Amino acid sequence: MRVVSFQYDRRISAQNALFEMSIGEYLDLTREIIDNNPYQRRRIASSKTVYALLREDILRGCVLPPVVLALTKDIDSPDRIDGETAARYVSENPNHLSILDGLQRTYTLRDIEQDLTDSSLAEFRKHTLRVEVYLGLNKIGILYRMLTLNTGQTPMSLRQQIEMLYLDYLDVGIEGVKFIREVDGAHATNPGELNFKDTIDGFTSYLERDELPLDRSDLLENIKSLENLSHENAATDLFEEYVRAWLAFYRRTLEVCDGAEYQPEEDAPEQSVPWGKTAAQIFRKPQAMAGFGAALGKLKDFDKINSLSDIIREVEGLSLASEDAIVFIEKINETMNWINKNTKKIGNAQRMFFQFYFRDLFNPESDSYLKLEPSIASAIHKLESQLF
Numbered sequence: 001m002r003v004v005s006f007q008y009d010r011r012i013s014a015q016n017a018l019f020e021m022s023i024g025e026y027l028d029l030t031r032e033i034i035d036n037n038p039y040q041r042r043r044i045a046s047s048k049t050v051y052a053l054l055r056e057d058i059l060r061g062c063v064l065p066p067v068v069l070a071l072t073k074d075i076d077s078p079d080r081i082d083g084e085t086a087a088r089y090v091s092e093n094p095n096h097l098s099i100l101d102g103l104q105r106t107y108t109l110r111d112i113e114q115d116l117t118d119s120s121l122a123e124f125r126k127h128t129l130r131v132e133v134y135l136g137l138n139k140i141g142i143l144y145r146m147l148t149l150n151t152g153q154t155p156m157s158l159r160q161q162i163e164m165l166y167l168d169y170l171d172v173g174i175e176g177v178k179f180i181r182e183v184d185g186a187h188a189t190n191p192g193e194l195n196f197k198d199t200i201d202g203f204t205s206y207l208e209r210d211e212l213p214l215d216r217s218d219l220l221e222n223i224k225s226l227e228n229l230s231h232e233n234a235a236t237d238l239f240e241e242y243v244r245a246w247l248a249f250y251r252r253t254l255e256v257c258d259g260a261e262y263q264p265e266e267d268a269p270e271q272s273v274p275w276g277k278t279a280a281q282i283f284r285k286p287q288a289m290a291g292f293g294a295a296l297g298k299l300k301d302f303d304k305i306n307s308l309s310d311i312i313r314e315v316e317g318l319s320l321a322s323e324d325a326i327v328f329i330e331k332i333n334e335t336m337n338w339i340n341k342n343t344k345k346i347g348n349a350q351r352m353f354f355q356f357y358f359r360d361l362f363n364p365e366s367d368s369y370l371k372l373e374p375s376i377a378s379a380i381h382k383l384e385s386q387l388f
Helices: 023-035 049-061 083-092 103-115 116-126 139-149 158-165 196-208 219-231 238-257 279-283 286-301 308-317 325-342 346-362 374-387
Strands: 001-007 014-022 067-071 097-101 128-135 179-180 193-195
Touching: 001 083, 001 139, 014 023, 014 238, 014 346, 023 097, 023 103, 023 128, 049 103, 049 179, 067 083, 067 139, 067 193, 083 128, 097 103, 097 139, 116 128, 128 139, 158 196, 179 196, 193 196, 196 238, 196 286, 196 325, 238 279, 238 286, 279 286, 279 325, 286 308, 325 374, 346 374
Parallel strands: 067 128, 179 193
Antiparallel strands: 001 014, 014 128, 067 097
């Protein structure tokens, strides 16, 4: 492989290197990043699709558009890298590569390789392929470029792409917290565990500034949500910063509540099964995590907080005000019961409540700033104004 040219992408602060390599080199380089990524898009298998035609064109010697990759490994001064060093980084770090554009072409090339034999296979693997590689691209930059490159097809949802980008945290965790994947047939139940999907949903709500789940994959909406990040610090890992903010709130709330457990009265059948008996059960739910993410995004847009790091510092001031922990947990359950009785889209209303709740809780101009129990009444009032 060799680098033909460099261009610096100022929009996402990354160096783009145009490589020429053989099809064989490319397939060897990318083989494991397809096999090892459970969140990659499903391949299009129908023989009637344009990819079946592409296969025939490749065998007849057509020139393919460049495939686009990103190298996620940190690189010193990527804007001053030379061709030899860039080629070495790419060849020595195949597991740090992500396919931004050209996954279906890659599958087609692999299928052809498997079907050919002897001299025809050797000749096929010698053909030249152009490959663009973004060097020194942070994860938000990867996400942004994936969305803008895939304008000619239905893109993955924002949440799916974020899951793909942050899979490495499944192995290493954050601050001693282990992420649990639903596909493994397990759920986070211990204090040192978080459901990966729920955490990603909360982070997506932060990016979208919207607590409601995405009901469709809309490219323009996704790009607009990424534009909300234009004031973020590109040098930080935003997902890790978000998780640290969530963990700071969660741990401080559990500390304040001190293991309190709510038990409904026997003569209250509508609350015989509480929405959450403890603060841990309440705030680990996806509705609460989505509301948390959306609220922090809105507070940042409104200049009420400067960054997610502000939340990590502020949570030390969280208190129950004049109420005890049992009353606080009981009021949350009463609110969920009211939502169940008075709304049609219960899950959406619950998410909206928590978005209002966290906005009041962390807004320095709110009367219930950092007060866990008083923030409930304010959030209910705002929820009612939206629903009725």
